[in-house]
Amino acid sequence: MLFPLHSVAGGSAAESAEKQGARQYVLKARQQQTWLRPEWRVLLHYSPALLTRGERSLVDDSEFFLAPNGKHSRQAELEATLEAFFSSEEDNDQALACRFPARLAWLRRTLDIDETRLPAYQCPALHKWLRKLNADGLSLIFPAALLNSPASMFGHTFLRLDRKAAQKPDLLAWTLNFAAHAGEGRGLGFAYKGLSGAYPGRFTLAPYYQRVKAYSEIENRDIWEYELNYSPQEVRFMLLHLWELLPAYFDYYFIDENCSYHLLALLEVAKPQLNVSQNFYWDATPADTVRALANVPGLIKKVKYRPSLRRHINARVETMSFADQHIAKSLALGELPLTDEKLAVLSPSSQVEVLELAAAYLAYVQASSHQREYAIDDLPVPVSRGSQRQRDRQHHLLTARSAMTAVATPVLVQEPAYRPDQGHGGRRMGWRYGTEASKDYLQFDFRWAYHDLYDPDNGFIKGAQLEFLKPSLRYYPASQNLQLESLDFVDIISAPARTYFIRPFSWRASAALQRYQLEDDERPLLGVFKGGLGLSYAFNKQGLASIFANSQLLTGAELAHGMAFGLGVSAEMTYTMGDKWKAGFYTQLLQYVEGQSETTYQVGGRLRFSVDQESAVLFELTQQRQFSSSFLQAQLSWQGYF
Incomplete structure (x- = not known):
């Protein structure tokens, strides 16, 4: 299809040299079909349209386009x-050549444009900005997942603009982040807007030390x-x-057009041959995008671990x-003065170790007391609630430590055996054969994302489960009956281990449609909402x-009062044996107190064998009671990750 040349068409004798030059290179671009080049596609952030056969730019700011239909x-x-x-x-800096320098540089090179025929622009603001960044390298930064923040459950990614080798350290480098600007809204409206693209997403810059403080320390x-x-x-x-891109915005979507996806698209601008963003058509989790980049031969030069x-x-x-731990904790919490004999009788080296631990723990306590207002996938904005007493105590601890000449033993934090990019894929599908109440069945399971407690922990946080959109179809050969067995919308478990110093609570929440065994062999599909608060120990x-x-709410017309609400307790132990085996035992007791008056229980165990990184076999045996029915269930499953 040919487009009119507007001011470059006509070819009158009075036509300016500028218009003649534009016409010459537009015709050359038409002959070469330059707009079909992948470099131009990534510069405009074009992607296939979701519901049509065409394509469109993901940039939603009209100021980014020079043609009225440039988005399409x-x-x-x-x-x-x-x-x-x-x-x-x-x-001046408002000239389009200064506004779109990457387009200009690429078109010059691709169409072999004679620079003497182009107007000359100085673009002082652009060059001042480039000198300020002073970058000649790139690093992809991946802070691990944080289940207590809805925006960070899958982790996060941003870029560090590495400075020239002579101008380290890295903490002084600039970082590039893509995030939604959500304002003050949270709750259900926050989730709905994030899923529907109602927030504008923008690229922003910040020093790396600020992000390290936010992610690693706070x-x-x-x-x-x-x-x-x-x-x-x-x-x-x-x-x-x-x-x-800095003045422009994109509609931000939690699932696909998020922080990780747009960073991939930006990386492709300099290396269009990467073409990794096209593999994330439906969704893009940070861990999966890191894995995609790590799988590109020669792209990753080295990996560094920065522990929290x-x-x-x-x-x-x-x-x-x-005993020394107890002294350090007491000093940090103000329960023991620095002049106490318990500290004084220690050797100088032990005193140093105690003071180092006390200062570190007090910093942790202060960080944990911060209130945080989150922009989606962006830096938390801490509002300090730490008391003046805590700040004074930290000053006294550091002063006492600096007065000592003894050298503390360096603390070596062991790097995890597996990096996030070395874990299993986020999606999972599986086939299982089972028997329940003497009825055999075959079942197909699918999980959109992401990880459960019995998946291999390699590259994931131990004690964390995050599952989204997990339907199961069950087929009974004897009756030739195929039915939807369950549909889990979300299932989250956060079970970090408590220690003498670090004492987080565990919690769980889920929402699903699931079949329950009622009277007369009736197994209706009920709405199931669960929540729980607990403790975990390694x-x-x-x-x-x-x-x-735990608490549990069932809803459905098949229940006597349309609902049943219960309270109860549950316990679970998991044990990992090397890289291949994981076993677990679990039990649950629940008493329905509203809508129904029934006691249910569940006792069972699981044994999992990982065939390789992307497949596993799981055996599960459970004895349970649902309302008036008690039965034994046994299942053997194959699961594959991708």
Whole structure:
């Protein structure tokens, strides 16, 4: 399809040299069909339309486009861009050549444009900005998941603009983040707007030390740094395009057009051959995007692990006696003065260890007392509630430590055996054969995302479960009956292990449709909403035990009063044996107190064998009672990840 040349058409004798130049290169672009090049696609952030056969740009800011239909036509936008570049404008930062420097650089190179025929612009603001960033390398940064924050349940990714080698440290480098600007809203409206693209998403810059403080010290999230194999020239071209994007916005979607997806698209600007963003058509979780980049041969130069403050505290505790730990905790909490004899009688080296631990733990307590207002996937904004007494106590601890000449033993935090990119895929499908109440069945299971307590922990947080959209179809061969067995909308368990110093609570929440055994062999599909609060403890590095106080609400017309509400307790122990085996035992007791008057229970165990990183076999045996029916259930499953 040909587009009119507007001001470059006509060819009158009085036509200016600028218009002649624009016409020449527009015709050249038409002959070469330059708009079909992948480089132009990524510069405009074009993607296949979801419900049509066409394509459109994911940028939703009309100011980003120079053609009226530039959002939907690559060719129209390319020709309008060429016309604009050959038009004389006032030489200032508002000139289109200064506004779109990456487009200009690429078109010059691709169409072999004679630079002497283009107006000359200085673009002082652009060059000042580039000198300020002073970047010649890139690193992808992955803070681990945080289940207590809805916006960070899957982790997060952002880019660090690495400075020239002579101007380290990395903490002073700038970082690039894509996040939604959500304002003050939270709750159901927050979730709905995030799912429907009602928030504008923008790229923003911040120093790396601010993000390390936010993620590693305040939120206690481990950070993984993936240094990328980008040349200084590629980094500069990406920054030229970033300059084009900073004033623009995208509609932000939690599921697909989120922080991780748009970072992939930005990385492709300098390396269009990556083409990894096209693999994330329906959704993009941070861990999956990191895995996609790690799978590109030669892209990752090296990986660095930056442990959280919590990890540092746990590592230091492991080297100290419990008596010294108790003194350190008492000092941090103000229960013991620095002049106390319990500290004075220790050797100088032990005093140093105690003071180091006390200062670190007090910093953790102060960080935990911060209130945080979250922008989606963006920096938390802490509002300090730490008392003046805590700040004074920290000052006294650090002063006492600095007065001592003894050297503390360096704390070595052991790096996890597996990185986030080395874990299993987020989606899972499986087939199972089972028997329930003497009835055999076959069942197909699918999970959209992401990880459960019995999945391999490699690359994931131990004691964390996060599952979304998990339907199950069951077929009974004897009766040739196929039915929807369950549909889990969300199932979250956060069970971090408590220690003497770190004492988080565990919690769980889920919402699903699930079949329950009522009287007369009736198994209706009921709405099931569960919640619980509890405690979890690690009895060694392989084992975790949790106990919860639970509530459960069932809804459905088949129930006597349309609902049943119950209270109860549950306990579960899991044990990991190497990289292949994981076993667990669980029990639950629930008393319905509203709508029904029934006691139900469940006792069972699971044994899982990981065939490889992307497949596993699971055996489960359960004895349970649902209302008036008691039965034994046995299941053997194969599960595959992708």
